[in-house]
Amino acid sequence: MGLAKSELFTDQQNQIAVFGKVFGHPARVAILQHLFKIDACVCGDLVNELGLAQPTISQHLKELRNLGLIKGDVDGTKVCYCINPERWTNMKRIMTDFLNQDFNSKMDCC
């Protein structure tokens, strides 16, 4: 029905899914990579970086901000965005734990 039955799963599983979802659009990946690349706050020029309209970028930024992965501070008529290091580290630990699960040779049984 278009709605994930999140009550069936653990908090950890739901958390991983929420992070997965936010990385599940290339525009949000590009925004995050850009923030890392300039290694500072970007004030304003995010719309020119990507080929999407201003309301679309604004919406993607909102999702990243809702998850806490970026911070946005008002600076006059502009808003300065940057990575939230604490939250990024926190997210990275959760995702890395999931990605680093180990398998052994028995996996090849079929």
Add this chain to the structure above:
Amino acid sequence: MGLAKSELFTDQQNQIAVFGKVFGHPARVAILQHLFKIDACVCGDLVNELGLAQPTISQHLKELRNLGLIKGDVDGTKVCYCINPERWTNMKRIMTDFLNQDFNSKMDCC
């Protein structure tokens, strides 16, 4: 329009988004964790593990298989699923490169 404009982004960004998307549902996360946990192929009993209907699980398995993260081999009337180690390692490198981007103190400028 519900359709991501993937032509605007790099192959790497689109690849990350595709992996993000597949991890963006807790059922798929749970399936993968179960396959790691039992550390072998699971033949049949995936539907009983999760609280979702058989066609729903089948659909999630198909998406994981389409991305190559799991393998499914027919064994009589059952199908045995397991992690595809090569593809998992490949995916892990791509995602880890993305997650391990580094930030410095300037990030806190705002």
Add this chain to the structure above:
DNA sequence: AATATTAATCGTAATATTGCAATAAATTAA
């Protein structure tokens, strides 16, 4: 105050995703 600049929000259309009942397909067992 009037205008310009910038970002957020609203409204809407197009498409995607999720979930499952019903059914089909494939193999096994009797």
Add this chain to the structure above:
DNA sequence: TTAATTTATTGCAATATTACGATTAATATT
């Protein structure tokens, strides 16, 4: 062959996501 078992597919309804034009809100500039 017939029935049972298991998984995949189809079709559909409900909801979510993506994108953007139009508008609003907020500050800055003149």
